[in-house]
Amino acid sequence: MSDLKYQQFKGNSAADIPAVSENCLYRAEIPYAPENYSEMSRKGYIFADRTLGVSIAVNKCSLDLDKMIRFSIEASSGDDEDVLNIALASFPFDRRFHVRPVPDNEVAGDIIRKWVSELSEVYVCKYKDKTVGFIDLEPYGDNDCFIHLAAVEERYRAAGVAVSLYAFALKKAKEKGCDKLLGRISAGNTAVMNLYTYLGGVFSEPVDVFVRNEI
């Protein structure tokens, strides 16, 4: 376990984010605006990633979701360890977890463990009785669902497991009567971006992620 304390901030602009002061890990999120960069730099941060909100209008989706769900998917039951192991192996650079300028697996591992322990509605994809991927679908606001975390074991990543999981999430959102299926992804994650686009996702609300400048 990493001994470093971790502080996370969200604001509307750089003015809302405190300067780094303690010897601890910092991660800050603010909506994209070019004028933030110099102030964030003065406060001791460096730019780490840009994320995009994504929204799928559930009732406008005319895809044959059952045809897209080609793997067995079920509510998680006793799959926590598998889910954690897949998550630990799946995010080598993801800035939700890598809060140091240079990716640090020990620190990221601690944050991933916390994230996974807080997941509440996990569905797992099984192939030959093995868990090969998962997706967590959380209620959001009054009438939407949010994909909080999803990952697929590397070997099965492009074999249709991800498509099956996201199509399943969309089907679940329909069954729950949700208006929108929401998510947030790194702008650099083109694989997931293509997947959301295929499902009718629309991207908006860019948010910049900054971490403490240790370089």
Next chain:
Amino acid sequence: MTNLEKYRNAFVEGLGVSEDQVDGLTFQAVPAWDSVGHMSLIAALEDAFDIVFDTDDIVDFSSFEKGKEILAKYDIVI
């Protein structure tokens, strides 16, 4: 249309690649053959040959050549 023509067309349609890219194509050799592209290819092949692939075959379908072997299991000779 011959089975080979149908097979090649499914790659063009499913992956959005040009005809001259199809021969010898392997999984992830082009950006279009990702998770979404893979399932589009599978759907295009199922439509073209009126079959439904087993899950094992969806996982194993890793190249233009491997796909011919898999289709032979469904009595489709390319």
